[in-house]
Amino acid sequence: MFWWLARRLGQMALVLFGVVSLAFLLVYAVPADPAATLAGPNASAETIASIRAQLGLDAPLWEQYLGFIGRLLSGDLGTSYVLRETSVFERIVSALPTTVLVAIGGLIWQIVLGVPAGIYAAYRRGGWVDRTVTFVSLIGLSAPSFWLGLLLIYYFAFSWGLFPLNGLGDPIIWYLVLPTFTLGSGGGAWYARMTRTNMIETLDSPFVRMARAKGMPERTILWRHCFRHVAIPLVTMIGLDFGYFLGGVVIVETVFGLNGIGRLAFDAISNLDTPMIVGTVLFSALFIVVVNFIVDLLYSVIDPRVRLQRA
Structure with a gap:
């Protein structure tokens, strides 16, 4: 190791x-x-x-x-061309909490929407629930984030007044519902399809048939044995998405007026602010490689065979 x-x-x-x-x-x-x-x-x-x-x-x-x-x-990312006398590092750090909140919220939506739907669709494959999950997932994968975000703002914030239009305020969770849902809806659709495919393959495997023949309860087979086999690709996708989200989701932060790293990178590119562009790229790459490293470590916890290969 x-x-x-x-x-x-x-x-x-x-x-x-x-x-x-x-x-x-x-x-x-x-x-x-x-x-x-x-x-x-x-x-x-x-x-x-x-x-x-x-x-x-x-x-x-x-x-x-x-x-x-x-x-x-030496740890110096330079000074912004546009924000004079403003350290690039300090500006990115100040924008980081907003991006972290949006990233965590989007990831939660992905898992909550996608994983249970994929598991249930696989268990009831061929039925109306399976067909509905497949159809809704296709719509979720096809819908552009900026279109969905503007649609949610128009109806849920502007027309019906259920949520704030943009920015962050108090209570902060109320301001994060629409942007995090916009961020997590597409990923939730992908998680549902991926979980369904992997779960069907696992349910058709010989060890599941043997467990059923021995009279093991379906709930135990589904969650203790089948879900563990699905967990490795799922953890991979969660890690990749979280690293990508932490790097700054430009479209969501721009549409909802959130001053995160994605919005910072967008403004820097528009103004050709070289130190800020390179700084945001560095932080994005850092998040991705660190999260991938953590995912690799989790493989050893989930599957002991991976730990033996690395020993």
């Missing part, structure tokens, strides 16, 4: 370095000038040149890259 952990940590470091380097280079590949964007459309060439000198954009690309890597290794 020691060498496995060392190898995984090394892989995580290489992935983060590659993602950050690629993000930095791709930002400079965009045919636009951040200094001109900050100066405005009516700025003179002298003003733009002065801003470029202040931001250090007049230096060669390799020099800017080495300076960025040096600052990054």
Whole structure:
């Protein structure tokens, strides 16, 4: 396990370095000038040149890259071009709680909506419940997040006044219902289909037929034995989704006016705010690789065979 952990940590470091380097280079590949964007459309060439000198954009690309890597290794993500004298790290940390709340809420909706529906549909396969779950899942997978979010805002917030229109307030859970449901509905549909498929395969396996032949209760077969086999792919998807959500869900945070990391990244891209773009990309990649690492550790807890392979 020691060498496995060392190898995984090394892989995580290489992935983060590659993602950050690629993000930095791709930002400079965009045919636009951040200094001109900050100066405005009516700025003179002298003003733009002065801003470029202040931001250090007049230096060669390799020099800017080495300076960025040096600052990054010392824990400095730089200062935002748009939010002057504002540390990128502090700004991202301040936006993180909103994204965490939305991510947890969306994940809860996915699990609550998808997993029980998939299990019941598999157990009653071929019946009207199975057909209904399959049809609703198809609709959930096909509905774009921005369309669903705007629809929920119009009816449940604007027309009927049941929920707040946007932002966060008190009680905070009331403000999170619509955005988290929007975030989790598509994933819930995917979880239902995946759980149904894996559960059907497990229910048709020989050990289930043997358990039924011995008179084991259906509830015990379903939850203690079958669900354990479905848990590994389910944990994988939950981990991947949670890491993705923590990286910032741009559409949901923008539609509902939430000042999370996704909204921060969207504004940074719109303003060509290079330090903020790279900072949000770094945090997104960090969340994903860390959550994947935790998921790998959970495999050993769920399935002892995985632990034996790594020993």
